[in-house]
Amino acid sequence: MDERIEQSGEEDRAEAPDPVTPLAGATEPANRVAPADGPRTDDERMPPETAAVPRAEADQAKLPDVSPSELAETSDPVPAARPDAIPMPTASVRVRVDDFHFPALLNGLDFLSSAVESLARLGGPAPRDLKYAVLHLYTAVEVLLKVRLEMHDPTLVWEKPGQYDEAKHRAGAFRSCGAEYAIKRLKKHELLKTDLDPKSEELVALEELRNRLTHFGWTDTTDAVRARTLPVLLQLMTFLRLDLLPQVADTNEAWRAEREMDKINIQTQHLAEFVAHRKAEIADKLRGHEAMTVPCRSCGQHAIVLPEGPAADLICHFCGKSYPGSGVDAAWEYIGEDPHTTIKDGGEDFAGCSACGERAVVSVHTAASPDTLSYLCFGCGTDHEGVCDYCQNAGYITYTGMCDECYDIRLSRF
Numbered sequence: 001m002d003e004r005i006e007q008s009g010e011e012d013r014a015e016a017p018d019p020v021t022p023l024a025g026a027t028e029p030a031n032r033v034a035p036a037d038g039p040r041t042d043d044e045r046m047p048p049e050t051a052a053v054p055r056a057e058a059d060q061a062k063l064p065d066v067s068p069s070e071l072a073e074t075s076d077p078v079p080a081a082r083p084d085a086i087p088m089p090t091a092s093v094r095v096r097v098d099d100f101h102f103p104a105l106l107n108g109l110d111f112l113s114s115a116v117e118s119l120a121r122l123g124g125p126a127p128r129d130l131k132y133a134v135l136h137l138y139t140a141v142e143v144l145l146k147v148r149l150e151m152h153d154p155t156l157v158w159e160k161p162g163q164y165d166e167a168k169h170r171a172g173a174f175r176s177c178g179a180e181y182a183i184k185r186l187k188k189h190e191l192l193k194t195d196l197d198p199k200s201e202e203l204v205a206l207e208e209l210r211n212r213l214t215h216f217g218w219t220d221t222t223d224a225v226r227a228r229t230l231p232v233l234l235q236l237m238t239f240l241r242l243d244l245l246p247q248v249a250d251t252n253e254a255w256r257a258e259r260e261m262d263k264i265n266i267q268t269q270h271l272a273e274f275v276a277h278r279k280a281e282i283a284d285k286l287r288g289h290e291a292m293t294v295p296c297r298s299c300g301q302h303a304i305v306l307p308e309g310p311a312a313d314l315i316c317h318f319c320g321k322s323y324p325g326s327g328v329d330a331a332w333e334y335i336g337e338d339p340h341t342t343i344k345d346g347g348e349d350f351a352g353c354s355a356c357g358e359r360a361v362v363s364v365h366t367a368a369s370p371d372t373l374s375y376l377c378f379g380c381g382t383d384h385e386g387v388c389d390y391c392q393n394a395g396y397i398t399y400t401g402m403c404d405e406c407y408d409i410r411l412s413r414f
């Protein structure tokens with residue numbers, strides 16, 4: 001236990017990861033949204049005021065007295081997303097209002113607006129726009145959660161609240177907590193009416209998607225990203241309505257936020273319609289196969305139908321993600337791992353199937369029983385009751401945790 005924990009006396013502070021790196025030094029890119037790698041199109045640009053925020057924030061230490069006109073000239077057209085800190089007011093805002101929350105809220109809404117506009121665009125966004133939509137949505141989630149924390153107690157925005165320093169806070173020279181810790185802290189301090197789960201499947205999936213895009217390049221389709229982002233978007237809208245906007249004391253700020261929300265609401269409805277329409281389009285292909293239908297790794301929709309018999313080149317009907325090759329290949333693709341690397345590193349193989357003998361039994365939630373685990377063979381579609389603790393084969397499992405065969409062998413020894 002380090003001294004910081006003793007200072008703070010709160011266990012959520014103890015959970016925070018490693019040492020603080022001042023943001024002003026710009027040496028820790030780990031949790032940042034990747035900067036744009038080229039000029040953006042006009043419709044992607046943020047309004048000058050909000051576009052200036054992240055730059056102003058990063059430059060606080062160097063340019064404390066930058067004038068509004070200089071700021072406008074030097075402002076980066078890219079919504080230079082930095083999800084790990086509440087953006088500081090621009091110089092122009094600081095001279096007009098003495099309210100730290102003002103730009104952070106509107107800046108968060110601006111990221112949200114940018115994301116949803118792109119996602120709801122007719123015909124679908126271009127792959128590059130889609131990538132920024134995901135990055136911006138994730139940034140919006142983090143910023144807006146932290147705006148509520150900030151209103152309650154600015155120290156809670158810090159990754160390590162015990163190290164809070166007002167001057168550094170105002171300069172943006174600190175590392176702030178991520179979405180998971182922000183939700184934990186909001187719950188702990190009873191600031192949430194919205195039912196947010198720090199480890200919600202939707203939020204984790206969005207984070208994984210963001211990481212895939214940031215570190216491994218583009219692999220998911222427009223439909224997949226729309227389906228993945230919609231649940232998070234809906235949760236965030238509820239949070240804004242119930243927990244954040246009612247707390248905004250400044251009437252001008254509240255009015256601007258409401259106006260922005262109206263626009264975001266309309267776009268969110270369009271997005272929900274796209275997803276509902278796509279679901280309706282594929283409904284016939286899925287009907288009657290619910291017990292053999294598993295959720296797609298890419299879009300999260302129950303839309304991969306396992307065949308009754310040898311599987312080859314499985315595909316997600318919703319987003320088109322392919323799981324090429326045999327059932328065994330598909331099973332590994334499904335969990336996003338390479339069998340050679342995993343097994344070489346001491347990881348486990350899949351359980352063997354009692355029907356076809358392939359090691360391709362995956363524990364999944366089917367469309368027929370989304371709340372209980374099924375043990376489905378990706379090779380032949382056989383549904384098993386469980387996996388034997390002793391032989392690691394799937395099949396009928398007795399009360400001992402063993403399959404029939406292992407149970408018989410064991411009995412015969414007595």
Ligand SMILES: [Zn+2]
Pocket residue numbers: 224296297298299300301303316317318319320321
């Ligand atoms: Zn899919």
Ligand SMILES: [Zn+2]
Pocket residue numbers: 353354355356357358377378379380381382
């Ligand atoms: Zn099988």
Ligand SMILES: [Zn+2]
Pocket residue numbers: 388389390391392393402403404405406407
């Ligand atoms: Zn067994």
